[in-house]
Amino acid sequence: MNTVTNTTRATARSLDGVSLHFLIIGGGPAGYQAATYAARLGAKVTIVERDVFGGAANLWDCIPSKTMIATGGAMSFSRRLQGMGLAQAAPEVDIESLTSRVQGIQHELNDDIKQLLQSQGVTMINGTARFTGPNTAEADGPDGTRTIEFDAALVSTGSRPRIPDWCSPDGDRILTTRDCYPPKSFPESITVIGSGVTGVEFVHMFSSFGAEVALVVSRQHVLPGKDPEVAGVLEDDFIARGVKLLKGARAETIERDDETGGVVVRCDDGRVVRSSHAVLAIGSVPNTDGLGLDAAGVETDDWGYIPVNHHCVTNQRHIYAAGDVSGKLPLASVASMQGRKVAEHVMGLHTVEHRHLDYDKAASAIFTEPEIADVGLAEAEAFSSGRKIRVTKVPFATTAKAHINNDPRGFVKIISDPATGVVLGGSIVGRHAAELISVIALAVTANLKVSDIYESLLVHPALSEALAEAAE
Numbered sequence: 489m490n491t492v493t494n495t496t497r498a499t500a501r502s503l504d505g506v507s508l509h510f511l512i513i514g515g516g517p518a519g520y521q522a523a524t525y526a527a528r529l530g531a532k533v534t535i536v537e538r539d540v541f542g543g544a545a546n547l548w549d550c551i552p553s554k555t556m557i558a559t560g561g562a563m564s565f566s567r568r569l570q571g572m573g574l575a576q577a578a579p580e581v582d583i584e585s586l587t588s589r590v591q592g593i594q595h596e597l598n599d600d601i602k603q604l605l606q607s608q609g610v611t612m613i614n615g616t617a618r619f620t621g622p623n624t625a626e627a628d629g630p631d632g633t634r635t636i637e638f639d640a641a642l643v644s645t646g647s648r649p650r651i652p653d654w655c656s657p658d659g660d661r662i663l664t665t666r667d668c669y670p671p672k673s674f675p676e677s678i679t680v681i682g683s684g685v686t687g688v689e690f691v692h693m694f695s696s697f698g699a700e701v702a703l704v705v706s707r708q709h710v711l712p713g714k715d716p717e718v719a720g721v722l723e724d725d726f727i728a729r730g731v732k733l734l735k736g737a738r739a740e741t742i743e744r745d746d747e748t749g750g751v752v753v754r755c756d757d758g759r760v761v762r763s764s765h766a767v768l769a770i771g772s773v774p775n776t777d778g779l780g781l782d783a784a785g786v787e788t789d790d791w792g793y794i795p796v797n798h799h800c801v802t803n804q805r806h807i808y809a810a811g812d813v814s815g816k817l818p819l820a821s822v823a824s825m826q827g828r829k830v831a832e833h834v835m836g837l838h839t840v841e842h843r844h845l846d847y848d849k850a851a852s853a854i855f856t857e858p859e860i861a862d863v864g865l866a867e868a869e870a871f872s873s874g875r876k877i878r879v880t881k882v883p884f885a886t887t888a889k890a891h892i893n894n895d896p897r898g899f900v901k902i903i904s905d906p907a908t909g910v911v912l913g914g915s916i917v918g919r920h921a922a923e924l925i926s927v928i929a930l931a932v933t934a935n936l937k938v939s940d941i942y943e944s945l946l947v948h949p950a951l952s953e954a955l956a957e958a959a960e
């Protein structure tokens with residue numbers, strides 16, 4: 489390969505007066521947020537991305553899965569048209585236009601992010617980077633190899649779907665999540681392996697498109713770690729839709745079935761499931777291999793994640809890690825916030841008054857039907873720690889808007905401190921839960937009281953009225 493040596497050196501000054509060249513490896517939510525903030529604060533920033541600016545886990549998983557779920561949601565809504573006073577209609581999937589919808593959104597976001605980086609004067613390199621020393625790295629790209637010297641660096645290389653050694657995805661019938669947006673052939677039936685957040689979203693996605701779905705659940709209920717009441721609501725919905733739940737089973741092999749052209753999944757308890765497709769949703773692995781972390785003296789844990797302190801600093805004080813690779817909460821929203829906090833730290837802003845990143849206050853949502861969202865302290869967590877809490881729960885069916893929407897499913901639950909009224913957490917199950925949780929998330933972050941919610945003049949008719957009622 490043609491080798492170009494292009495050494496970049498510091499020109500900017502951070503707030504504490506140190507000249508700073510900031511190298512970022514990985515252009516996902518963590519990387520591009522850190523890049524734009526640090527550049528805005530005056531750093532000279534270089535960002536290296538090997539696949540897609542915007543992030544592979546973000547643009548090849550998070551965004552397309554939500555796009556497909558939105559289309560599936562439109563299909564399942566069309567099955568309830570009669571309840572809206574309309575004649576029933578039966579839409580069909582148009583794979584070509586669905587593919588171009590998914591790709592169109594991906595390209596638009598990718599372009600927006602590149603323009604944003606460009607507008608902040610960030611140097612973008614398309615290539616694969618690796619450390620060659622504590623202050624040097626190399627990036628291999630279409631223009632050859634570039635050597636980069638840096639004063640501070642951020643590793644934000646994300647994660648990829650975990651592929652176990654007992655299965656070889658073929659991108660046709662045995663799929664990883666990234667083969668599903670949409671799959672080459674649309675499944676008549678599909679077995680989803682793994683019942684974490686990804687698994688249940690894929691069950692919802694394929695069943696709303698009309699596929700017959702089986703779910704291999706390694707524990708006794710879906711969504712381990714989530715509020716059991718919330719997981720129960722989802723399981724009831726799955727069962728009502730005809731989803732087959734194989735509880736307490738772990739998949740051991742997935743093979744092509746020569747007779748049917750489909751697949752056979754065998755579980756460790758002897759159960760066997762046949763379907764036209766299977767998809768692995770058994771978690772992710774961090775992208776830390778081949779990064780030259782040893783050369784930079786950066787340590788990883790036994791699973792390949794990079795341990796960091798509360799400022800996202802690794803064991804090397806000038807090297808940071810953020811996003812999935814840091815082994816913290818693997819969410820795009822968290823990755824972005826970590827990236828922003830890293831930029832502030834690298835430019836010395838942590839010495840002035842600032843808010844620490846608190847992972848316990850991260851809101852998250854599961855894009856199923858019903859939608860599920862939560863933030864802060866969970867009821868089960870409070871009970872297990874013996875903490876006194878006040879729990880108020882209001883079903884959406886009490887609001888006029890739920891009936892107008894022809895969808896009275898779900899509820900709002902707010903958890904507060906009985907002595908002070910401070911909002912500690914909450915969960916929402918039902919339509920627009922991912923949007924509505926923002927009110928509780930703001931209350932949790934800003935230490936607001938339940939009275940701050942119920943004394944706000946909210947819109948009528950709206951689902952948020954259930955929030956105000958739960959706060960009262």
Ligand SMILES: Cc1cc2nc3c(=O)[nH]c(=O)nc-3n(C[C@H](O)[C@H](O)[C@H](O)COP(=O)(O)OP(=O)(O)OC[C@H]3O[C@@H](n4cnc5c(N)ncnc54)[C@H](O)[C@@H]3O)c2cc1C
Pocket residue numbers: 513514515516517518519536537538539540541542543544545546547549550551553554615616617618644645646647665686772775778779810811812813817818819820821822823
């Ligand atoms: C199916 C699925 C659905 C999800 N849905 C949601 C959701 O709804 N909401 C949510 O908040 N989160 C969601 N997530 C999680 C979210 O996608 C990730 O937490 C987020 O993308 C992590 O951001 P990141 O910046 O760490 O990594 P990424 O987005 O993966 O970006 C890292 C980038 O680094 C690049 N890279 C890797 N190695 C190198 C190298 N050596 N040199 C140069 N570049 C390199 C990669 O190409 C990649 O583009 C979902 C995840 C999955 C799997």
Ligand SMILES: NC(=O)c1ccc[n+]([C@@H]2O[C@H](COP(=O)([O-])OP(=O)(O)OC[C@H]3O[C@@H](n4cnc5c(N)ncnc54)[C@H](O)[C@@H]3O)[C@@H](O)[C@H]2O)c1
Pocket residue numbers: 681682683684685686687689704705706707712737738739740769770771772817818819852853854855
């Ligand atoms: N809407 C969202 O925000 C969203 C969507 C998807 C993922 N995510 C993020 O990604 C994280 C990871 O979620 P995930 O679901 O991809 O992974 P996960 O690790 O949380 O869940 C994987 C599940 O697969 C099970 N499993 C492993 N091997 C198995 C086998 N052989 N057979 C059957 N089951 C098996 C595990 O026991 C586990 O329950 C989430 O915690 C979340 O932070 C977020």
